[in-house]
Amino acid sequence: xxxxxxxxxxxxxxxxxxxxxxxxxxxxxxxxxxxxxxxxxxxxxxxxxxxxxxxxxxxxxxxxxxxxxxxxxxxxxxxxxxxxxxxxxxxxxxxxxxxxxxxxxxxxxxxxxxxxxxxxxxxxxxxxxxxxxxxxxxxxxxxxxxxxxxxxxxxxxxxxxxxxxxxxxxxxxxxxxxxxxxxxxxxxxxxxxxxxxxxxxxxxxxxxxxxxxxxxxxxxxxxxxxxxxxxxxxxxxxxxxxxxxxxxxxxxxxxxxxxxxxxxxxxxxxxxxxxxxxxxxxxxxxxxxxxxxxxxxxxxxxxx
Amino acid sequence: xxxxxxxxxxxxxxxxxxxxxxxxxxxxxxxxxxxxxxxxxxxxxxxxxxxxxxxxxxxxxxxxxxxxxxxxxxxxxxxxxxxxxxxxxxxxxxxxxxxxxxxxxxx
Numbered sequence: 001x002x003x004x005x006x007x008x009x010x011x012x013x014x015x016x017x018x019x020x021x022x023x024x025x026x027x028x029x030x031x032x033x034x035x036x037x038x039x040x041x042x043x044x045x046x047x048x049x050x051x052x053x054x055x056x057x058x059x060x061x062x063x064x065x066x067x068x069x070x071x072x073x074x075x076x077x078x079x080x081x082x083x084x085x086x087x088x089x090x091x092x093x094x095x096x097x098x099x100x101x102x103x104x105x106x107x108x109x110x111x112x113x114x115x116x117x118x119x120x121x122x123x124x125x126x127x128x129x130x131x132x133x134x135x136x137x138x139x140x141x142x143x144x145x146x147x148x149x150x151x152x153x154x155x156x157x158x159x160x161x162x163x164x165x166x167x168x169x170x171x172x173x174x175x176x177x178x179x180x181x182x183x184x185x186x187x188x189x190x191x192x193x194x195x196x197x198x199x200x201x202x203x204x205x206x207x208x209x210x211x212x213x214x215x216x217x218x219x220x221x222x223x224x225x226x227x228x229x230x231x232x233x234x235x236x237x238x239x240x241x242x243x244x245x246x247x248x249x250x251x252x253x254x255x256x257x258x259x260x261x262x263x264x265x266x267x268x269x270x271x272x273x274x275x276x277x278x279x280x281x282x283x284x285x286x287x288x289x290x291x292x293x294x295x296x297x298x299x300x301x302x303x304x
Numbered sequence: 305x306x307x308x309x310x311x312x313x314x315x316x317x318x319x320x321x322x323x324x325x326x327x328x329x330x331x332x333x334x335x336x337x338x339x340x341x342x343x344x345x346x347x348x349x350x351x352x353x354x355x356x357x358x359x360x361x362x363x364x365x366x367x368x369x370x371x372x373x374x375x376x377x378x379x380x381x382x383x384x385x386x387x388x389x390x391x392x393x394x395x396x397x398x399x400x401x402x403x404x405x406x407x408x409x410x411x
Contacts, residue, residue, distance in 0.1 A: 010306065010357070011305070011306065011357050011360060013321070047316065178313060178314055179313045179314050180314055191316055193314070193315070194314070205315075210314075242349075242350075244398070245312070245315075245398075245399075245402075246311075246312045246313055246314050246315050247313070247314040247315070248313040248314055248349060249314070260313075260348070261313075262313040262348045262349050262352075263310065263312050263313045263314075263317065263352075264310075264317070265310075265346070265348070265352065268348060270348065271348060271349075272347045272348050272349055272350070285349055286347060286348070286349040286350035287349070287350050287402070288313075288349055
């Protein structure tokens with residue numbers, strides 16, 4: 001038995017249906033097995049408004065399982081390796097959506113299944129996620145960059161850039177990019193998570209676990225080692241933790257201060273006391289009491 | 305109606321759905337609220353209020369102020385925030401005490 005949910009609405013319940021017929025379940029799972037590059041882990045792709053992904057979930061602990069297909073997966077996902085394949089898989093799965101609520105769910109009161117809804121979903125499946133997301137090969141960069149010697153280890157250098165909050169603080173960007181996006185200076189529009197791009201995301205909010213996840217993305221501990229010039233532009237980032245709950249990052253900016261972007265709120269250079277951040281170790285960080293350390297992020301750091 | 309607790313920076317905020325009766329209650333509370341006067345901004349880090357939509361219009365309830373399109377409203381007793389905190393799902397229980405402390409109420 002499968003539960004299929006199209007994650008697309010913001011106010012109404014998402015379209016959702018249950019597949020109980022064994023033949024139909026096997027067909028969906030077989031499609032996923034044949035097109036593995038089109039399948040992604042749920043909730044790891046686009047996180048904004050519109051169609052985000054289609055989630056398929058096995059509900060029963062007996063019955064059809066197909067080797068190599070996880071119990072929960074997503075299609076029409078920006079996190080899938082092959083965007084064309086994920087869209088095609090989604091199309092095929094949505095084509096099997098029932099046109100009336102044979103198995104009545106609570107969601108069907110406000111989002112009943114019918115042909116019009118199916119056609120809407122088919123129309124909204126992105127064929128090309130690149131039009132929603134900036135190309136990963138071209139991280140954002142600020143042309144006004146200075147190279148500075150690291151005060152902690154003079155043999156190392158990194159780049160500090162002009163504080164440019166306007167780049168982040170607009171409706172198309174702000175909701176979809178978080179502290180990690182900002183500190184790394186890469187607008188992925190995926191609310192990037194440390195380690196996710198490399199299958200190393202953590203669910204434990206502590207200095208050691210988030211550090212490990214971030215280093216899987218390519219971050220290096222400050223001064224250990226220096227980043228070569230070939231990694232230009234090299235950012236200096238600071239990591240803090242709200243123990244057990246969350247993490248937060250800062251980026252060193254030109255002008256002697258640090259910038260940050262708390263979640264989907266605006267990028268800024270002030271702390272919880274509304275003071276300009278000159279030192280992330282001593283600024284007002286609210287509940288983010290644990291200071292984990294500093295990191296370099298060079299050109300080759302990939303986040304998602 | 306979907307409710308989002310705006311509290312995290314790195315991790316996505318928690319979101320959950322509430323029933324129509326909650327939406328009706330929030331509408332009724334709003335109808336009794338005067339316009340808000342002073343400007344108030346959420347802090348950078350930590351609890352920044354609840355986000356939700358009524359009739360498709362987005363709102364932020366934070367620190368006794370309801371931000372919405374047009375004139376914000378004053379919720380001096382933080383009734384909206386308390387009502388939404390009451391809908392916090394069981395799996396988010398670890399956040400309850402933190403939000404309760406932020407809105408100045410008991411758990």
